[in-house]
Amino acid sequence: MAVDILIGLQWGDEGKGKIVDVLAPTYDIVARFQGGPNAGHTLEFEGTKHVLHQIPSGIFHPHIQNIIGNGVVLDPIVFRVEMQKLQDRGVDATQNLFVSKKASLILPSHRVLDRVSEEALGNDKIGSTLKGIGPTYQDKIGRVGLRVGDVLADNFKERYEKLVDRHRKTVEFYGKTLELGEEEQKFFEAVEYLRTLQIVDTEYMINEAIQSGKKILAEGAQGSLLDVDFGTYPFVTSSTTLVAGACTGLGVAPRHIGEVYGIFKAYCTRVGSGPFPTELLDQVGEDIRQAGREFGSTTGRPRRCGWVDLPSLKYSIMLNGVTQLNMMKADVLTEFDTIKVCTHYKLASGEITDHLPHSLDTETVEPIYEELPGWRVDLNKIDTVEDLPAAFVNYLNFLEDQLQVPITIVSVGPDRKSTLKRESEKVA
Numbered sequence: 001m002a003v004d005i006l007i008g009l010q011w012g013d014e015g016k017g018k019i020v021d022v023l024a025p026t027y028d029i030v031a032r033f034q035g036g037p038n039a040g041h042t043l044e045f046e047g048t049k050h051v052l053h054q055i056p057s058g059i060f061h062p063h064i065q066n067i068i069g070n071g072v073v074l075d076p077i078v079f080r081v082e083m084q085k086l087q088d089r090g091v092d093a094t095q096n097l098f099v100s101k102k103a104s105l106i107l108p109s110h111r112v113l114d115r116v117s118e119e120a121l122g123n124d125k126i127g128s129t130l131k132g133i134g135p136t137y138q139d140k141i142g143r144v145g146l147r148v149g150d151v152l153a154d155n156f157k158e159r160y161e162k163l164v165d166r167h168r169k170t171v172e173f174y175g176k177t178l179e180l181g182e183e184e185q186k187f188f189e190a191v192e193y194l195r196t197l198q199i200v201d202t203e204y205m206i207n208e209a210i211q212s213g214k215k216i217l218a219e220g221a222q223g224s225l226l227d228v229d230f231g232t233y234p235f236v237t238s239s240t241t242l243v244a245g246a247c248t249g250l251g252v253a254p255r256h257i258g259e260v261y262g263i264f265k266a267y268c269t270r271v272g273s274g275p276f277p278t279e280l281l282d283q284v285g286e287d288i289r290q291a292g293r294e295f296g297s298t299t300g301r302p303r304r305c306g307w308v309d310l311p312s313l314k315y316s317i318m319l320n321g322v323t324q325l326n327m328m329k330a331d332v333l334t335e336f337d338t339i340k341v342c343t344h345y346k347l348a349s350g351e352i353t354d355h356l357p358h359s360l361d362t363e364t365v366e367p368i369y370e371e372l373p374g375w376r377v378d379l380n381k382i383d384t385v386e387d388l389p390a391a392f393v394n395y396l397n398f399l400e401d402q403l404q405v406p407i408t409i410v411s412v413g414p415d416r417k418s419t420l421k422r423e424s425e426k427v428a
């Protein structure tokens, strides 16, 4: 099969950027299919850390073509800054980056709309990254949005003004005034820059690549529990973060999908509001946050931390048809004598289940834990799977047994090299 997909199984920040970068050399194309600058994908190699927001994580491999697909919402201002940062680090992405004509454009006024609608929600706020994601997808679905291909037309400015006019009225509805200041000028400069890049019909590019036997890796953003349909609604993002999103977000038919890598942390994190059954509000949670440096790559916000949650992982595996699991940040749990795993939820009615209730938001669930012994060995210092401590292998086996999917990659540090491949025949 030509198209493999890497999907976050939790609430994002699982380590997708790192693994895409590790797997990339075996692919011809890496493509983003949804989300936008709300994503922050971190890659580390040769002592340097890179955070990508909209540019696919295959960009550091010059032979790989990188695609920003039609399902993405693209902020030209953020994009230009990202391209400049790469340039400053000696990476010229202009030749191996392709942007879909059908990707949606984030305008400065979309960011304002994001802010005013969050403010209006008060205590019910989503905890959005405020990058304009929701309002831009709203305009897309409302069939009034602007797309990357529109920047090539003569009437772009006119169409921009028409859309901003709509936004002005919405901002006024919230009792605020739309003030864009220098952002508007920055936007047009960034659009000018975007025009010089390879803006193409990426759906043709990808399908021609499939026909000629090339291999494609689709890079998910956010995580399955932030999916607009199946996530912890309304505390979700505004796109389809599941495998299905790769089909619509790239123009790929389902029959071309091969491996589905499901990526999860050895524990669990969430940033922003919304339910999180295994959240640890005590010192253990704080210890995980410190050991895992759990602060957002995009907003710098502290991430909420908790134990691994099997009912939600099973749900994500089911929805995505995951064929291989990648466990990240195993090294972070070194200091714990006991590792807890939530195997079931106890509902308010007393029922014990491993299914997610209709709404985790309104239904209070009590996690039921199984305790496993910790390993107390610094996994970051381990180079081969054979040297992994028995207690850690026990943890892996327990999870594989529960989830019924092999864990083929274990990540033991942020660097590209801190990656252990198990059962290597299953890894692309």
Ligand code: GDP
Pocket: 008, 012, 013, 014, 015, 016, 017, 018, 039, 040, 041, 042, 043, 044, 292, 296, 297, 328, 329, 330, 331, 332, 411, 412, 413, 414, 415
């Ligand atoms: P993404 O959004 O899924 O790409 O993940 P982020 O980049 O937002 O967050 C993952 C964070 O964990 C980044 O700071 C990575 O450098 C770091 N990271 C990734 N894998 C590992 C690992 O195995 N161990 C440790 N300690 N850090 C890791």
Ligand code: IMO
Pocket: 008, 011, 012, 013, 014, 035, 038, 039, 040, 041, 126, 127, 128, 129, 130, 131, 132, 133, 134, 220, 221, 222, 223, 226, 235, 236, 237, 238, 271, 272, 273, 297
């Ligand atoms: P990556 O790709 C973690 C969260 C926000 C908020 C909710 C809605 O790095 O894993 P939005 O800005 O999309 O309207 O915010 O989704 N969120 C993420 N959390 N990682 C991400 O991306 C996220 N992108 C959005 O915190 O709760």
Ligand code: MG
Pocket: 012, 013, 014, 039, 040, 041, 042, 297, 298
């Ligand atoms: Mg992230």
